[in-house]
Amino acid sequence: MALEKKTIKIIVGVAVIAAIGIIVGVTVGVVVGRQQKSNEISLEQRVNDILLKNPLIDGHNDLPWLFRAKFQNKINSIDLQNMTQYKATVLNSTPTHTDIYRLRQGHVGGQFWSIYTSCEHQGKDAAVSFLEQIDVMSRMIDRYPNVFQRANTAQEVRDAFKANRIASLYGIEGGQAIESSFSLLRLFYQLGVRYMTLTHNCNNPWADENRVDANPTWIKNDGLTDFGKRIIKEMNRLGMLVDLSHVAKQTMLDVLNVAKSPVIYSHSSAYAICNHTRNVPDDVLQKVKENGGVVMVTFVPSFISCNSSDPGSIAQVAKHINHIKTVASVDNVGIGGDYDGIATTIPGLDDVSTYPKLIEYLMNIDGWTEEEIIKLIGGNILRVMEKNEEIARDLRNSTLPEEGLIERINLEKHNLTTCRHLDMYEN
Numbered sequence: 001m002a003l004e005k006k007t008i009k010i011i012v013g014v015a016v017i018a019a020i021g022i023i024v025g026v027t028v029g030v031v032v033g034r035q036q037k038s039n040e041i042s043l044e045q046r047v048n049d050i051l052l053k054n055p056l057i058d059g060h061n062d063l064p065w066l067f068r069a070k071f072q073n074k075i076n077s078i079d080l081q082n083m084t085q086y087k088a089t090v091l092n093s094t095p096t097h098t099d100i101y102r103l104r105q106g107h108v109g110g111q112f113w114s115i116y117t118s119c120e121h122q123g124k125d126a127a128v129s130f131l132e133q134i135d136v137m138s139r140m141i142d143r144y145p146n147v148f149q150r151a152n153t154a155q156e157v158r159d160a161f162k163a164n165r166i167a168s169l170y171g172i173e174g175g176q177a178i179e180s181s182f183s184l185l186r187l188f189y190q191l192g193v194r195y196m197t198l199t200h201n202c203n204n205p206w207a208d209e210n211r212v213d214a215n216p217t218w219i220k221n222d223g224l225t226d227f228g229k230r231i232i233k234e235m236n237r238l239g240m241l242v243d244l245s246h247v248a249k250q251t252m253l254d255v256l257n258v259a260k261s262p263v264i265y266s267h268s269s270a271y272a273i274c275n276h277t278r279n280v281p282d283d284v285l286q287k288v289k290e291n292g293g294v295v296m297v298t299f300v301p302s303f304i305s306c307n308s309s310d311p312g313s314i315a316q317v318a319k320h321i322n323h324i325k326t327v328a329s330v331d332n333v334g335i336g337g338d339y340d341g342i343a344t345t346i347p348g349l350d351d352v353s354t355y356p357k358l359i360e361y362l363m364n365i366d367g368w369t370e371e372e373i374i375k376l377i378g379g380n381i382l383r384v385m386e387k388n389e390e391i392a393r394d395l396r397n398s399t400l401p402e403e404g405l406i407e408r409i410n411l412e413k414h415n416l417t418t419c420r421h422l423d424m425y426e427n
């Protein structure tokens with residue numbers, strides 16, 4: 001009996017301890033759980049607050065190309081509030097990435113709309129096709145005056161953001177647009193174009209494109225020609241940002257040698273992380289730092305993961321961003337998603353509503369401060385714009401506009417004489 005009593009006491013004791021343990025455990029679990037939950041909410045809220053006070057400006061969105069490729073620029077009856085509705089019937093491919101609903105969800109404060117048409121137009125109707133894309137975007141912006149506001153300067157971006165409208169800027173993607181003409185370059189500037197990507201995936205008569213780095217037999221200009229250097233000079237004089245996404249490494253180096261103003265990469269990532277020719281090598285990153293430019297990291301899966309069976313992840317995008325921050329600095333990195341210019345997206349960064357997720361990741365996992373995030377999302381590109389504007393003001397006072405023609409031999413080299421009337425070469 002004595003033993004039995006002792007056993008009972010032990011059993012009761014163990015049961016009490018176990019019960020206390022469970023109660024404490026559950027209580028601690030609930031508290032910790034609640035705390036974790038409240039941390040999550042506060043991080044989301046913090047990111048929200050940052051984005052409400054500071055414009056997130058993306059360097060590259062191909063919505064204009066989507067209009068051309070899928071709608072033949074007929075946008076009068078498109079409902080831009082919700083573009084996902086066209087997935088099955090019109091687009092017959094991946095869901096579109098951009099519409100007003102998702103731009104607002106993603107707190108997009110400013111967007112460089114990419115004015116792009118394919119290299120097939122070079123030497124034929126390149127200028128016409130680019131002008132058509134400016135027209136379609138201008139019509140879109142006019143149709144939604146409470147959502148979009150044209151912006152041509154850093155101050156105008158800030159003004160649009162204050163008015164709760166998405167600052168809308170234009171960038172030409174592909175130097176073939178200007179048909180080797182200083183006049184066309186200036187006229188595009190007058191139409192509001194504020195950057196020009198010097199090439200797309202084709203050489204033009206004055207600059208080589210990125211793919212020559214993998215196929216040296218395609219080299220035509222060995223970087224930037226003398227005429228190309230004059231184009232850079234005129235862009236600096238105008239205050240049009242020089243965009244080095246898509247160009248060959250030698251073109252990057254040549255531009256960085258002659259540029260008087262900070263350059264941009266509107267949608268490129270880090271070559272050291274993924275050795276794609278569209279990305280920026282470390283030695284160039286160091287020169288971008290000296291130049292004061294900005295590399296706007298893109299979300300193109302093949303430039304991020306470098307592996308066709310790996311769709312990439314937010315963590316991998318963050319790795320590119322952190323690498324550029326380390327090799328150059330926090331002042332030289334930005335964001336250029338390339339939405340609607342890509343067939344597949346990175347899981348978690350599926351459309352323009354997802355920028356906050358990337359920012360949450362950088363703050364939570366990589367320890368980015370609010371100050372650093374503000375630079376990344378828009379502070380850096382605004383600084384680069386302001387610097388270009390300031391240098392342009394000085395250059396306009398001291399330099400005359402570029403005149404003259406590209407040498408005929410350079411047009412011939414690229415088979416670009418047949419579609420031109422060469423009257424100005426006759427004397």
Ligand SMILES: [Zn+2]
Nearest residue numbers: 173246267341
């Ligand atoms: Zn591109």
